[in-house]
Amino acid sequence: MRGEGVTDYIALPLQFTDGTTHATSWTTRHADGFSGEHLTALRAIVAPFARLGEIWALRRTAATLLDTYVGNRAGERILAGQIRRGHAETMQAAIWLSDLRGFTTLSDRLAPEIVVDVLNQYFDCQVPTIRRHGGEILKFMGDGLLAVFPIAKGHGNIGEVCARVLEAAREARANVDAMRYPSGEGVERFRFGVALHIGGILFGNIGGSSRLDFTCIGPAVNLAARLEKIAGRLARTVVASEAFAGACAEGWTDLGEFPVAGLSKAARVYGLAEETPRG
Amino acid sequence: MRGEGVTDYIALPLQFTDGTTHATSWTTRHADGFSGEHLTALRAIVAPFARLGEIWALRRTAATLLDTYVGNRAGERILAGQIRRGHAETMQAAIWLSDLRGFTTLSDRLAPEIVVDVLNQYFDCQVPTIRRHGGEILKFMGDGLLAVFPIAKGHGNIGEVCARVLEAAREARANVDAMRYPSGEGVERFRFGVALHIGGILFGNIGGSSRLDFTCIGPAVNLAARLEKIAGRLARTVVASEAFAGACAEGWTDLGEFPVAGLSKAARVYGLAEETPRG
Structure with a gap:
């Protein structure tokens, strides 16, 4: 000084x-x-x-x-009192919906305190990666994680956003693959899945009396959730909707069409070419 | 003065x-x-x-x-900085896990802003009722609501707690039955389901970086979620686990045994005698 x-x-x-x-x-x-x-x-x-x-x-x-x-x-x-029940915001975004495969079985099997610790290590595999790539974590739902990567009006930056999302998905995949949790005499290993989609999300304030929360609503969120389930059945880690795959320069493997509840038309699902289904 | x-x-x-x-x-x-x-x-x-x-x-x-x-x-x-990531609290409680039947289809069909409004009216059918009967809303999960009614150590008050829960369930059922939402030229009507169980819950702090949340973990929560799904398949509104039904003076109808993922033994499910399954 x-x-x-x-x-x-x-x-x-x-x-x-x-x-x-x-x-x-x-x-x-x-x-x-x-x-x-x-x-x-x-x-x-x-x-x-x-x-x-x-x-x-x-x-x-x-x-x-x-x-x-x-x-x-x-x-x-x-x-500041600017957000009250019923408040709703819509956004156009690349949607990231991931879950930990076999989480319910895991949470039946392990002590709840261990499950909290596992979840936190598991979220550490994704949250910093998502943030660094410009994503925002909207919700945790048990083992589920819903994040959005905002897309500019007119979708001018859609290719760039999708490239970032994909980079984050690959990084999270590597992190989860490397995650180990000592359990009894062995080690637990983990597998996750992430469904990528593009669409509108409504972030709305819901609840009653003196207990409120935000929830994410919209057909695009529902489709992402269904893709996530299909990914599990196909033993795939990263899957994408037609909207997401189409916006990516990346080469995707067409995994076929799947009937989707709530949609009159089957949805085409895409997987990363480098992934082979794991049993 | x-x-x-x-x-x-x-x-x-x-x-x-x-x-x-x-x-x-x-x-x-x-x-x-x-x-x-x-x-x-x-x-x-x-x-x-x-x-x-x-x-x-x-x-x-x-x-x-x-x-x-x-x-x-x-x-x-x-x-006060007393709760950090990984913090976990366990509680013994009567567990209330409810959902709005057909919510995903509804949220595919209606505009997201309408869905937020519907959800809030729907939660109003339950939240004040639950609170008035001594329950605490732990989580909203889309249309799902998880509430607990604490049970004293040694389970001394278990019969009284279960009677309160059941009263709240009947009141919420009547509220949802009476709910109407104008939509296009008609009115939407709603059906909900609630699974009641007794057991331990862990309320744990999870997340990563600067995004945290609380999650409810434990086999009792998982069982309640599965009972809820069974209730939907059986077209029942209020269902209970053996633990809950056994603690209630009320006459329950035995709905049979159902295989439950994660349990070696099938779970017996109980319905309220006054309810007849609705298609």
Whole structure:
């Protein structure tokens, strides 16, 4: 600090009403450093300043925690009272719907505490990868994970978005393949599946009385969920809808047409050429 | 206030840093009312008091909002940094797992905004009823709702809890039966199903990076989910596991044994005597 012309320095504690102590630090470039008068003034400021600091810190913490638990950067808007029950936002996006194969059996077999730990290690295989590739995690549903990668209006960036999604899917696949969990005398290994699709999603605020949540709704989400189930039956890791595969430069293998509940027409499902079905 | 001996009254505004204005009111029983000195002192207090008020209000709002979105009265503990990823709580409870029959088809058919509205009306048929009967909503999962009614250690109150749950189930059934939603030229009607069970649940904190959630884990939850599916196949509204039916004084109809994935033994499923299967 001396290089910046600083001649004096004082640190003063900020006592928050919640019992925690934080700190302020003050510097001066005045030739004689802080005078007694300066110090008296600073000490007089510190108590009211602590209150302001606590308000700012609390507001930031509350918004961050709400974001953490709610997703979709809704925290600040919820805190400001801008989001109420029935609020709905629509988005066009590449949709990532993944699950952990055999999770229900696993959660029947292992102690619940172990299952929580396994899930967290499993989500670590995906969440940072999804984020790094520009995705947003909308929902966890047990072992399920629904993420979106927003697509610009007019779909101008659709090829670029799909390439990023695919890169993330390959990375998550490698992470899950490498995941090991010690169990009894052996190690558990894991397999996941991810269905990729493109379409509209509605992120809507639902619930009743004093318990609310966000839910993801729309035919595109339903189709992704059905593709995910088909992927499991085909023992495939990464599958894509026609809409997603068509937007990707990548060479996909046509896995055939499958009847899909709710659709009058069978849906064509695509798999990655490098994957061979595993039993 | 005069009856309480109050001789003077003053209201002073509290300006919060977020731009909102709140109010304080002050009274005295002093024979001459507030003196000039009193008023000067009160006016001097108001600004620092506004800061404190804002901190308290913000903390309460943040905790309430987190409770609202997270459930299980976890808001305050999350805010205090006491709940982190991997945190797990176990509870013994009567388990309520309900869903809206044909929801996926509905959400394929109706506009997403309509679906959000339908869901909210549908949850209104259950949430207040569940709360009034001592239940806690743990999770919404699309159209699914998982609630628990805590059971005391040693299961001393199990009969009383089950009676409450059953009362809530009948009330919710009547509410959903009465629900109508105008759609096009007709009205939509709705059918729901609820599986009741007793067992242990783990409420665990899961996720990754800066996106967390709570999930409900355990074989009892899995069994409830499977009972729910069986209820749908049998066109029943309220079904119960052997554990729940056995704890209820109520006369149940034995609906037979059903193979259940993850269980070596088939599970016996019970229906309410007053219900006849509807096609």
